[in-house]
Amino acid sequence: MSNRSKVRRLPKRASYDRATIDAILDAGLICHVGLVADGSPVVIPMAYARRGDELLLHGSSASRLMKALAAGGEASIAVTHLDGIVVARSAFHSSMNYRSVVLFGKARAILGEEEKRAALEALVDHLIPGRAAELRPMTPNEVKVTTVVAIPIDEFSAKIRFGPPVDEESDYALGAWGGVVPLRIEAGEPLGDGRSDATVAVPESVHRLRLRFDEVPS
């Protein structure tokens, strides 16, 4: 825990445990990457994957953001899951249940076709576990036009809120309702694009994908 990764507001909600951090990262699909560009902050949503002690990001080699990251740019990256709306008995204690991770670190470019290829497979397998093995290999050009960077997971914090509202004692006496509306991501039936023969089955990886969201705690 560094000075900037220390959670100061509501420190009882904070965690610096790697297993907790990893579970939050592994359950998400989109991160928000913050950079400084010309002295100003920029936040962009991106796909990611955790691979061991690193977070992998990728994008077009022509992207300004990816160029800044590949040049060793400093980033702050947040992954947040919204788990519920906390209906308190006052505006002040109205809240959300969530799990979030914030990382800080300098990106390093992943270079070399084989290293990039492995990282890109980790990215597609984070999005759709088991998918890389079902697909044709990436072409050398597909690998070439993609920039891949890794951010070390070593300066981080998690912040988690769960459970019912915490109201003022005097507000419990008002006779108002208090509780939580749980929220979760629901995956619908896979929708084929009509470009395959009707006899082509939905792949295993896509069937398993729906289970992924059933496993996320609400």
Add this chain to the structure above:
Amino acid sequence: MSNRSKVRRLPKRASYDRATIDAILDAGLICHVGLVADGSPVVIPMAYARRGDELLLHGSSASRLMKALAAGGEASIAVTHLDGIVVARSAFHSSMNYRSVVLFGKARAILGEEEKRAALEALVDHLIPGRAAELRPMTPNEVKVTTVVAIPIDEFSAKIRFGPPVDEESDYALGAWGGVVPLRIEAGEPLGDGRSDATVAVPESVHRLRLRFDEVPS
């Protein structure tokens, strides 16, 4: 559209239309706020509300982040909805369907008890529409210990991907499945906290809350 709010990657996915921006902002509950602190980027998830041409944020008056914003700090703010997993016939075209907005602007502190009170009511009503009218008024101290800032919505862009994968023509011939797994947020049954008499009904605002997520396009 400013230079920094111009979408350079995949510009066909970009929108600068205020109605599009507002619909994305109004459908979300969590934004990611990027700031520059001591020269380094920091990204933090926060609740927010759109009120007209401004985005409202609030937090403890003791928070470093809120102090930086209230002092006129420059921010970049992103709101992202994940709408589906795009299952392409190659790793390269594997993707997500999403709607996202990125804003840039300088925050201004909302001062004065009545102005702060109105903004805090807008925040609770964004979280749970109609809730402010059901609750007791905020106490002067609750208003006092909360910092509220507004960011103008005037430098922004949206980026939206929807629909099926866009595969290489040669990959359609491979006989593999391609399509989308739609994702949406599902609200569960409201869970009372057991601190109200069993005869106390779930409030109207909480009943309506569940409809909110049914309205989000998938």
